[in-house]
Amino acid sequence: xxxxxxxxxxxxxxxxxxxxxxxxxxxxxxxxxxxxxxxxxxxxxxxxxxxxxxxxxxxxxxxxxxxxxxxxxxxxxxxxxxxxxxxxxxxxxxxxxxxxxxxxxxxxxxxxxxxxxxxxxxxxxxxxxxxxxxxxxxxxxxxxxxxxxxxxxxxxxxxxxxxxxxxxxxxxxxxxxxxxxxxxxxxxxxxxxxxxxxxxxxxxxxxxxxxxxxxxxxxxxxxxxxxxxxxxxxxxxxxxxxxxxxxxxxxxxxxxxxxxxxxxxxxxxxxxxxxxxxxxxxxxxxxxxxxxxxxxxxxxxxxxxxxxxxxxxxxxxxxxxxxxxxxxxxxxxxxxxxxxxxxxxxxxxxxxxxxxxxxxxxxxxxxxxxxxxxxxxxxxxxxxxxxxxxxxxxxxxxxxxxxxxxxxxxxxxxxxxxxxxxxxxxxxxxxxxxxxxxxxxxxxxxxxxxxxxxxxxxxxxxxxxxxxxxxxxxxxxxxxxxxxxxxxxxxxxxxxxxxxxxxxxxxxxxxxxxxxxxxxxxxxxxxxxxxxxxxxxxxxxxxxxxxxxxxxxxxxxxxxxxxxxxxx
Amino acid sequence: xxxxxxxxxxxxxxxxxxxxxxxxxxxxxxxxxxxxxxxxxxxxxxxxxxxxxxxxxxxxxxxxxxxxxxxxxxxxxxxxxxxxxxxxxxxxxxxxxxxxxxxxxxxxxxxxxxxxxxxxxxxxxxxxxxxxxxxxxxxxxxxxxxxxxxxxxxxxxxxxxxxxxxxxxxxxxxxxxxxxxxxxxxxxxxxxxxxxxxxxxxxxxxxxxxxxxxxxxxxxxxxxxxxxxx
Numbered sequence: 001x002x003x004x005x006x007x008x009x010x011x012x013x014x015x016x017x018x019x020x021x022x023x024x025x026x027x028x029x030x031x032x033x034x035x036x037x038x039x040x041x042x043x044x045x046x047x048x049x050x051x052x053x054x055x056x057x058x059x060x061x062x063x064x065x066x067x068x069x070x071x072x073x074x075x076x077x078x079x080x081x082x083x084x085x086x087x088x089x090x091x092x093x094x095x096x097x098x099x100x101x102x103x104x105x106x107x108x109x110x111x112x113x114x115x116x117x118x119x120x121x122x123x124x125x126x127x128x129x130x131x132x133x134x135x136x137x138x139x140x141x142x143x144x145x146x147x148x149x150x151x152x153x154x155x156x157x158x159x160x161x162x163x164x165x166x167x168x169x170x171x172x173x174x175x176x177x178x179x180x181x182x183x184x185x186x187x188x189x190x191x192x193x194x195x196x197x198x199x200x201x202x203x204x205x206x207x208x209x210x211x212x213x214x215x216x217x218x219x220x221x222x223x224x225x226x227x228x229x230x231x232x233x234x235x236x237x238x239x240x241x242x243x244x245x246x247x248x249x250x251x252x253x254x255x256x257x258x259x260x261x262x263x264x265x266x267x268x269x270x271x272x273x274x275x276x277x278x279x280x281x282x283x284x285x286x287x288x289x290x291x292x293x294x295x296x297x298x299x300x301x302x303x304x305x306x307x308x309x310x311x312x313x314x315x316x317x318x319x320x321x322x323x324x325x326x327x328x329x330x331x332x333x334x335x336x337x338x339x340x341x342x343x344x345x346x347x348x349x350x351x352x353x354x355x356x357x358x359x360x361x362x363x364x365x366x367x368x369x370x371x372x373x374x375x376x377x378x379x380x381x382x383x384x385x386x387x388x389x390x391x392x393x394x395x396x397x398x399x400x401x402x403x404x405x406x407x408x409x410x411x412x413x414x415x416x417x418x419x420x421x422x423x424x425x426x427x428x429x430x431x432x433x434x435x436x437x438x439x440x441x442x443x444x445x446x447x448x449x450x451x452x453x454x455x456x457x458x459x460x461x462x463x464x465x466x467x468x469x470x471x472x473x474x475x476x477x478x479x480x481x482x483x484x485x486x487x488x489x490x491x492x493x494x495x496x497x498x499x500x501x502x503x504x505x506x507x508x509x510x511x512x513x514x515x516x517x518x519x520x521x522x523x524x525x526x527x528x529x530x531x532x533x534x535x536x537x538x539x540x541x542x543x544x545x546x547x548x549x550x551x552x553x554x555x556x557x558x559x560x561x562x563x564x565x566x567x568x
Numbered sequence: 569x570x571x572x573x574x575x576x577x578x579x580x581x582x583x584x585x586x587x588x589x590x591x592x593x594x595x596x597x598x599x600x601x602x603x604x605x606x607x608x609x610x611x612x613x614x615x616x617x618x619x620x621x622x623x624x625x626x627x628x629x630x631x632x633x634x635x636x637x638x639x640x641x642x643x644x645x646x647x648x649x650x651x652x653x654x655x656x657x658x659x660x661x662x663x664x665x666x667x668x669x670x671x672x673x674x675x676x677x678x679x680x681x682x683x684x685x686x687x688x689x690x691x692x693x694x695x696x697x698x699x700x701x702x703x704x705x706x707x708x709x710x711x712x713x714x715x716x717x718x719x720x721x722x723x724x725x726x727x728x729x730x731x732x733x734x735x736x737x738x739x740x741x742x743x744x745x746x747x748x749x750x751x752x753x754x755x756x757x758x759x760x761x762x763x764x765x766x767x768x769x770x771x772x773x774x775x776x777x778x779x780x781x782x783x784x785x786x787x788x789x790x791x792x793x794x795x796x797x798x
Binding site: 565567 | 586591594595596600
């Protein structure tokens with residue numbers, strides 16, 4: 001009973017096992033989503049009476065401070081949106097996540113958002129679901145591939161449950177989190193999406209998140225969506241840069257992290273006094289905009305959009321906790337509204353579709369721009385609005401926004417940091433293969449070591465026995481590596497017996513030879529080989545020679561690794 | 569059939585650490601529960617084939633005891649070939665013909681072909697390596713016909729002009745036949761090491777007794793083995 005992974009029920013069939021466990025994981029993350037959503041509503045209700053006082057702007061400050069204290073002092077987890085952490089763990093640690101991650105971000109984001117901070121509950125729930133999946137996988141001692149699938153199940157269940165959108169959950173997981181479409185992954189993830197959605201049906205009822213009346217889309221609207229795509233792309237870039245800029249700025253402020261969070265929250269609260277649309281996750285405002293009953297005029301909507309960008313970057317950049325999903329939806333619908341009002345102003349004679357439709361398209365644009373994941377945006381918007389009629393402009397806005405953003409910012413918001421650090425290792429890529437292989441696995445240990453005091457005569461005897469052209473020279477006393485001798489170095493003297501007793505190895509050894517250490521990354525080693533045009537390098541560990549690493553062996557093992565990783 | 573992961577690593581010709589990592593990452597169909605691994609040979613073989621990897625369990629069979637180092641040495645080859653005395657002839661072709669004829673170790677069917685190939689080799693350059701010694705041999709090894717190297721030592725009745733490198737008359741032939749080029753080189757190298765010693769050549773000139781001769785060769789081989797030379 002010691003190892004649950006050994007119970008015979010789990011050993012029947014791997015695929016069956018993943019599907020069964022996927023249902024459990026999907027259900028758990030569905031529950032997490034419902035729990036967060038319920039507690040957010042409760043917290044909003046509870047703080048509602050205080051929103052009219054002049055000191056209401058202290059509420060987001062207090063919430064952000066509490067959330068930052070909780071994250072840094074109590075659970076001791078770094079800030080962050082959640083999704084990049086999950087992607088990082090999938091790409092670097094085979095999906096290993098800490099158990100406390102399954103609740104820490106739920107609580108901290110609840111404090112941030114419930115008090116009015118501008119952030120979304122989606123990323124925390126994704127993180128939480130992923131951590132649940134990862135821990136269940138570890139409990140059953142599953143391997144990394146299976147664990148990654150279960151992490152995906154958790155993420156899919158979370159998105160599915162929040163938005164009542166199973167396809168969006170599936171597509172988001174595969175497109176953004178895993179980056180790999182295989183039958184082995186998709187089936188359990190799809191099942192987990194269903195489980196997550198089902199849980200939210202049972203507990204919350206089956207309702208479309210943003211219900212609305214039918215839109216009557218004409219040709220001019222489809223045409224106009226090209227323009228909206230450009231506006232969305234610019235807004236997405238603005239939001240990305242603002243978030244990152246704010247993050248860097250706050251890091252330079254010499255104050256404790258929780259004071260910084262409080263400062264950011266206070267700024268959001270101050271903005272919220274004038275423009276209440278910026279507060280919270282903003283689902284209520286989205287509903288109004290889609291219904292076409294959002295009252296403020298063109299200028300106020302445009303300012304509101306910019307203010308929401310600012311509020312989101314104040315909240316998240318200064319240490320609050322939460323995701324960018326919901327803010328992106330709000331900003332997107334504000335962008336859509338702005339664009340629609342602009343159109344109606346310039347061409348008042350054209351019969352434009354209701355502005356709610358543009359709000360909806362704007363949401364898709366922002367999501368696909370921020371995540372650079374057009375499919376996620378398309379399926380999400382279709383599912384949360386339950387309207388297939390908008391599909392044509394929806395595809396145009398999503399794909400164009402995503403490609404324009406990709407042109408300006410090659411890596412999406414989630415991946416930017418990972419790409420900069422070289423830590424985004426999608427399956428089957430060069431980076432993945434090189435990261436998986438370690439120098440230890442490539443060592444060639446058939447080199448014969450010599451000492452610096454050896455005579456050329458004795459060395460030639462060793463050359464006769466050796467199969468290699470490289471000879472490491474080690475200190476006779478402490479065994480430390482001193483340098484290399486290549487056969488080419490002695491070739492001129494090989495047939496000159498007069499030199500045999502005249503030359504000691506010390507005189508011909510190359511002390512400046514390039515070396516690599518056992519723990520270096522293989523990509524760096526290859527870089528060094530390319531720069532110096534070398535085909536093999538000595539490997540040093542703890543000042544001692546441990547073996548050679550050569551391009552020939554590397555090619556051999558690289559191919560094997562690639563085949564094992566890519567063939568199913 | 570069950571394999572340990574050590575055996576799996578050897579069958580795949582990979583380091584153990586790679587196989588362990590593949591198991592951890594779930595890339596190879598070996599199941600782990602707790603600290604035990606289950607690896608099935610048939611399953612792995614199929615997996616390796618579908619991934620275009622070499623999987624050979626032959627590596628695991630205990631290897632046939634390889635011939636001990638030195639068994640394929642000069643001494644054994646010489647003992648197998650035997651020592652012939654009083655070989656008659658006035659020209660290289662004649663002495664070669666009578667040597668081949670007299671050598672009992674050679675299968676009779678081979679003798680004609682062997683003589684042709686020896687003469688062909690002599691035609692190229694004389695195999696007289698100097699100091700009155702010649703080492704006739706065919707240009708290509710007899711891979712099919714013989715399976716062990718053979719050195720037939722033939723003392724000539726009269727020294728003859730063999731067109732040797734130093735133009736000195738040749739009084740002894742070491743007829744060398746090997747199944748592989750590698751063995752050929754190995755024995756040739758050892759033989760030339762012996763001949764380089766002037767005392768040994770003087771010893772040969774006295775037409776030594778077969779037992780003394782082999783004892784001398786054994787002493788040389790021992791010296792070579794100690795130095796770790798081939």
